[in-house]
Amino acid sequence: MLNLLSPDCSGINRREFLRIGSLAAGGVTLADVCRQRALGREARNDTAVIQVFMCGGPSQHDTFDPKPLGPAECRPFDSIETRMPGVRVTEFFPRLAAIFDEFSVVRSIHHGDGSHNHSVHWMQTGRYPRNLAISQTEFPATGTVIAKYRGANAPGVPPNVAIPDGFYCSTGAYLGSRYDPMEIPDPNKPDFNVPNLKLIDGITTNRLDDRLQILRGLDRFRRDVDTRGQFAAMDAFQTAAYDMISGPAVQRAFDINNEDPRLRDRYGRTRLGQGCLLARRLVEAGVTFVNVKDYEFFEWDLHGTVGGPGIEGTKTKGPHLDMALSSLILDLRERGLIDRVLVQVFGEFGRTSNINTTAGRDHWGNVFTALYAGGGLRHGQVIGSSDAKGALPLDRPLGPTDLLATMYRFLGISTDLSPIDYAGRPIPLLPNGEPIREMFG
Numbered sequence: 001m002l003n004l005l006s007p008d009c010s011g012i013n014r015r016e017f018l019r020i021g022s023l024a025a026g027g028v029t030l031a032d033v034c035r036q037r038a039l040g041r042e043a044r045n046d047t048a049v050i051q052v053f054m055c056g057g058p059s060q061h062d063t064f065d066p067k068p069l070g071p072a073e074c075r076p077f078d079s080i081e082t083r084m085p086g087v088r089v090t091e092f093f094p095r096l097a098a099i100f101d102e103f104s105v106v107r108s109i110h111h112g113d114g115s116h117n118h119s120v121h122w123m124q125t126g127r128y129p130r131n132l133a134i135s136q137t138e139f140p141a142t143g144t145v146i147a148k149y150r151g152a153n154a155p156g157v158p159p160n161v162a163i164p165d166g167f168y169c170s171t172g173a174y175l176g177s178r179y180d181p182m183e184i185p186d187p188n189k190p191d192f193n194v195p196n197l198k199l200i201d202g203i204t205t206n207r208l209d210d211r212l213q214i215l216r217g218l219d220r221f222r223r224d225v226d227t228r229g230q231f232a233a234m235d236a237f238q239t240a241a242y243d244m245i246s247g248p249a250v251q252r253a254f255d256i257n258n259e260d261p262r263l264r265d266r267y268g269r270t271r272l273g274q275g276c277l278l279a280r281r282l283v284e285a286g287v288t289f290v291n292v293k294d295y296e297f298f299e300w301d302l303h304g305t306v307g308g309p310g311i312e313g314t315k316t317k318g319p320h321l322d323m324a325l326s327s328l329i330l331d332l333r334e335r336g337l338i339d340r341v342l343v344q345v346f347g348e349f350g351r352t353s354n355i356n357t358t359a360g361r362d363h364w365g366n367v368f369t370a371l372y373a374g375g376g377l378r379h380g381q382v383i384g385s386s387d388a389k390g391a392l393p394l395d396r397p398l399g400p401t402d403l404l405a406t407m408y409r410f411l412g413i414s415t416d417l418s419p420i421d422y423a424g425r426p427i428p429l430l431p432n433g434e435p436i437r438e439m440f441g
Contacts (some may be wrong), residue, residue, distance in 0.1 A: 062318075342374050
């Protein structure tokens with residue numbers, strides 16, 4: 001018989017038992033809670049993730065896996081030495097090269113798909129979609145999983161934020177829309193402001209309190225017959241929204257104009273640069289997951305076809321990423337945040353080793369590169385490698401689920417958790433994959 005007075009997972013107290021009963025309606029079971037509690041004994045509870053998603057799929061050859069001894073088409077640009085002996089990056093990343101020992105470089109990621117939509121879904125959720133409709137999410141995106149199972153690190157702030165605006169395949173699917181990211185406009189615009197964080201003209205916080213009390217009174221009789229915990233979930237959602245509107249924490253975090261102009265210049269006065277700076281402000285304020293969309297001027301989808309440049313576009317995008325990402329890492333370190341914030345950088349796939357007839361590279365899911373920094377993990381290493389042409393993994397092949405399992409382990413989220421889908425079936429967060437052991441040594 002379950003001992004309800006026991007404080008650990010061999011038994012739970014009565015208050016916890018009742019709480020789990022309300023959570024079960026949202027797909028969280030007693031087993032889920034026990035797994036999380038056990039994992040939580042090993043993980044910090046103030047950790048956060050900043051994800052820089054390189055939209056369009058960057059070329060591994062022209063960024064962080066150059067092939068200086070490869071065929072001519074594999075090395076259209078020069079490469080430079082980094083702070084890691086024997087490790088080179090493309091010439092457009094001198095600032096990152098100077099601090100490259102802060103990173104783990106994973107050069108053997110692969111999944112084999114060349115579709116933007118399918119690959120983004122895979123990288124954002126850990127699952128290949130079965131019946132994907134453009135811009136829809138069939139399985140929960142990582143940010144929504146984090147919002148559900150970890151929540152924010154401080155009261156009055158959202159747990160899951162997307163900068164700038166949303167990105168397809170970033171919603172909660174069957175977890176529910178309450179976990180979707182808070183979408184933020186371009187923070188580099190002169191008129192930048194965050195919608196819905198200001199009270200409507202004529203509405204004071206006192207009047208907002210009165211309206212909230214009225215709503216609670218009207219809902220009270222319905223709670224008496226609430227058997228699925230839906231109103232408890234609604235109450236939590238309303239409380240979070242109220243805290244954000246009425247409290248100062250979010251307003252301060254989003255007020256990027258309070259930053260030293262010299263620091264803003266260091267990040268770069270670009271959408272990406274100011275997005276990374278805002279991400280630092282948000283995790284410092286208690287946001288748990290921030291997805292920064294690297295779509296500066298154009299995507300990394302450098303085919304060279306109508307509507308976008310070929311590999312020459314790297315000359316524009318590379319320096320902006322170099323400035324923003326290097327400043328983010330240094331800023332996190334200077335503020336004492338580097339050990340509790342994990343920074344991960346990747347796109348949906350890589351690019352072909354050959355250059356096409358329009359001076360670009362085409363989609364290639366057979367090998368690509370990711371960067372990790374911070375989080376108190378072990379860095380200053382290259383994990384895996386690609387072959388001489390950067391076309392296939394040579395050793396230590398890893399997939400999207402390994403990347404996401406690494407993030408979940410860092411955050412203390414068990415991948416054995418199984419939220420309930422629309423059909424009432426428990427679906428494990430990831431179908432497979434293991435945290436990248438080299439970073440946890």
